[in-house]
Every structure is written in C-alpha cells, then in structure tokens.
Amino acid sequence: MMLNHLTIIDATDEMGVLAGHMFAQLGADVTRLVSAAGEVADPVWTRNVRTVALDDADLPALLQGADILLRNGPLSGVDPADHPHLIDVVLTPFAAIDRPSTDLTLMARSGLLHIGGDPDREPLRLPGQQAHALGAIQAVIGALTALHARKDKGQRVTVSAYQSAVLANYREPVMWDWAGKVGARTGNLLVRGKSGVNQVWKVADGWVTWALVDNPGMMRAMVALMRADDMAGPLAEVDWDTILVADLPQETLKAWEGVVAAFLATKSRTFLAEQSNRTGMGLSAIDQPDDVLSSPHHAARGAFEDFADPVSGRTIRVPGPLFQTSREGVR
Structure with a gap:
C-alpha cells in the first residue's frame, strides 16, 4: 500500500471525511474521532477507518504518534503546535472568516451552481457534497505536499472549501477577470x-x-x-x-x-x-449507472466493491481503491 507508513488522525465532520477516506484507501492507518452526538458522515466514506469516541480519546498520545491531523477547527485540550513533527491540516468553509455554511451555499458562492442547468430554469446542483469533497481533495494534496517537505519539522496547512470550489470553476472566474463578464447557463x-x-x-x-x-x-x-x-x-x-x-x-x-x-x-x-x-x-x-457497475473493464480493475450499508441494510456497490497496480499486494 502506498501510504501504509503513515498514521492519520481525522477529526473532521462531513466536510473533510473524504480526506480521511482517501488516505485510508491509499493504505494509511486512519483513526477517526467521533463526537458524543455520533457520526454524521456517510458510512461509505468511513468504512476503512478506525472510529474512536472523542470523549474517550487520549488526544496527546494520538497526536504524538500521528503524521497528519485533519480537523475543521480547535480540538479541546490539545494544541497541535505542541507536536512539532505533525502536519496539521485545517479545512474550513472560508479562509479567514467564520460564517455559517452548507455544501449548497458554498457551491452557490463559488459560482459552480450558477453554471449548471438550462438557461431558462433554476440552477441545477451537482449530486453529492461537491464543495466539501473538493475541499477534502485539496486537504489531501496539501497534506502530502507538506509531508514531502517536512523532514524533521511539521507544517500547518489551511484549506478553504469555498476557495477549492472556486478553483474548480475554471471558466467563470477567468471570464470575470479578463472580460468583466458574468457567464450564463447554456444547458445542453x-x-x-x-x-x-x-x-x-x-x-x-x-x-x-x-x-x-x-x-x-x-x-x-x-x-x-x-x-x-x-x-x-x-x-x-x-x-x-x-x-x-x-x-x-x-x-x-x-x-x-x-x-x-x-x-x-x-x-x-x-x-x-x-x-x-x-x-x-x-x-x-x-453510460447509465448499471453500465458503470457492470463494466468488465471496471471489474478487471476492482473499480467497485460490495459494501454492507448499515443505514439501508442493503449491500451496495461503492468505489474501490483509488489506485491499483499489477504488482502483487500493491494498491
């Protein structure tokens, strides 16, 4: 496994859960901290991680043995700066301001919501928690970049889910910067x-x-x-x-x-x-969904795997490993 030498502590909520999942899929040892209120993230994205109740966790000990900490804000009773080797990744809705947000409002503010759908109808939202996912992906990239440069000293990585969504909206910001125009939905x-x-x-x-x-x-x-x-x-x-x-x-x-x-x-x-x-x-x-799930090409590469969904009680097909090679035992 690519990252089986890494230990990750994931203290994020649903905005960040994909980051911990990606590390787990790449082989890292991921411990996810869950509040007393319980897990709020989709169980699909937490299926390969260890879950520990936040109230029961020995945070100083966990951080002492960790390479990367993923969080959305402060952790009660600990200061990540006390662990100088740690890559401390802070994923928040906005970079320098504290305001309420949801995935929907982040998508709307980024402009990604504006460009989806037919021009004569309301905006069409992409499925899933896209802004949260984009922020989580940038968090993983930032964490691995900081890890590469770490040597004996950790770093803090700050990621804004809003900015991550803006960066994904390649067309509208460029059009505004260079032409002063706001694009319109064009549908099909x-x-x-x-x-x-x-x-x-x-x-x-x-x-x-x-x-x-x-x-x-x-x-x-x-x-x-x-x-x-x-x-x-x-x-x-x-x-x-x-x-x-x-x-x-x-x-x-x-x-x-x-x-x-x-x-x-x-x-x-x-x-x-x-x-x-x-x-x-x-x-x-x-492709239709069934085409994707039944594709011999995907099956040969283990693109999907079965998962017993605790919410619905059904066995569903979910994305498999992020990367897989022909070398035996390497994913």
Whole structure:
C-alpha cells in the first residue's frame, strides 16, 4: 500500500471525511474521532477507518504518534503546535472568516451552481457534497505536499472549501477577470462564436455526446455514416474544409441538427461508439449507472466493491481503491 507508513488522525465532520477516506484507501492507518452526538458522515466514506469516541480519546498520545491531523477547527485540550513533527491540516468553509455554511451555499458562492442547468430554469446542483469533497481533495494534496517537505519539522496547512470550489470553476472566474463578464447557463448548448450547438443526443437505447463543430474530419466521418443509410440530407453537400460552423446562423444549425437527431435516434450507443472509435467522428456513449457497475473493464480493475450499508441494510456497490497496480499486494 502506498501510504501504509503513515498514521492519520481525522477529526473532521462531513466536510473533510473524504480526506480521511482517501488516505485510508491509499493504505494509511486512519483513526477517526467521533463526537458524543455520533457520526454524521456517510458510512461509505468511513468504512476503512478506525472510529474512536472523542470523549474517550487520549488526544496527546494520538497526536504524538500521528503524521497528519485533519480537523475543521480547535480540538479541546490539545494544541497541535505542541507536536512539532505533525502536519496539521485545517479545512474550513472560508479562509479567514467564520460564517455559517452548507455544501449548497458554498457551491452557490463559488459560482459552480450558477453554471449548471438550462438557461431558462433554476440552477441545477451537482449530486453529492461537491464543495466539501473538493475541499477534502485539496486537504489531501496539501497534506502530502507538506509531508514531502517536512523532514524533521511539521507544517500547518489551511484549506478553504469555498476557495477549492472556486478553483474548480475554471471558466467563470477567468471570464470575470479578463472580460468583466458574468457567464450564463447554456444547458445542453456548446456555445462557440455566434451560435450554440447541442452536446447530448438521444439515441435508440440511451444518450451520446457529439457536436457540430469546426473539425472537418469529425464532420466527414459522421456524414459518411449517415449517407450509408441515405439519411445525410443537406449535410451531404457541405464542404467542411471551407465552412466555419461557429459563424453559421442558429437557424441553419438547428435544421442540420434535426437531420442528425433523426439519424442518431435509429442507432444504439454501442454501434455509434464503435463507429466513432473506428472513424474518428468524436462521439462518446453516455453510460447509465448499471453500465458503470457492470463494466468488465471496471471489474478487471476492482473499480467497485460490495459494501454492507448499515443505514439501508442493503449491500451496495461503492468505489474501490483509488489506485491499483499489477504488482502483487500493491494498491
């Protein structure tokens, strides 16, 4: 295991639990401290860690033997600075201010909530606790970076879940910094130049991604496939080497997309993905959850494993090891 030489003390709440889980998945010995009120985190993310009641824990002894401490705030009765070897990781909602937050409010403030969904409807939230997860991932990166530089002296790493979410929103902050513009939700449209083109398409047994873009090779490959079924219509006459799709009127693109939609609706995801891999037409099949869980490719790599969920009482499939190599016993 990559990190089986490390000892981690995880004193975070649900904003940070993924950090402890990631360390455990990489082989570290993780002890999670739980308050008297009980565990609040999803049991999926605490399944490979040791749990100790905070009131019963000998914190000075735990920290003395630890490499990394993960926390959201002060720990009663101890000062991490008294343990100079320790990598002290503090994950909070905001960097320098103390204010209430939830994953939803952090997502909204970061701008990630603003860009999801259709333009004529309310914002569409990503599933799960995304801002908390992004903060936890940055906490792991910060901890390992500090550990690499530690030698005989520990460091404090401070991470803001809000800033982590902002950094994940690569487009809107850059647009504001450089153009002074606030972006708008575009839904299923990929906006380039004057117009927008569809990105997700309904096919006979599900959905695929593809778009009318300025890539002559992709366009010719799609049209050739459509012509084989005599369904290319006006697209058969287009010179893709001389036309600029991004400058076409929206009405023209909509008419062309109607032709493409009629063709795609007659084909399966598997057929289209195979043709795309063979001809380079830039199409990808969109997996359904069952496709992901039953994939032979994922099964061969142990991407998912069974977990007896104590909440529902069911056995569910959950993500397996973060990394796995072909070397025996190494994950």
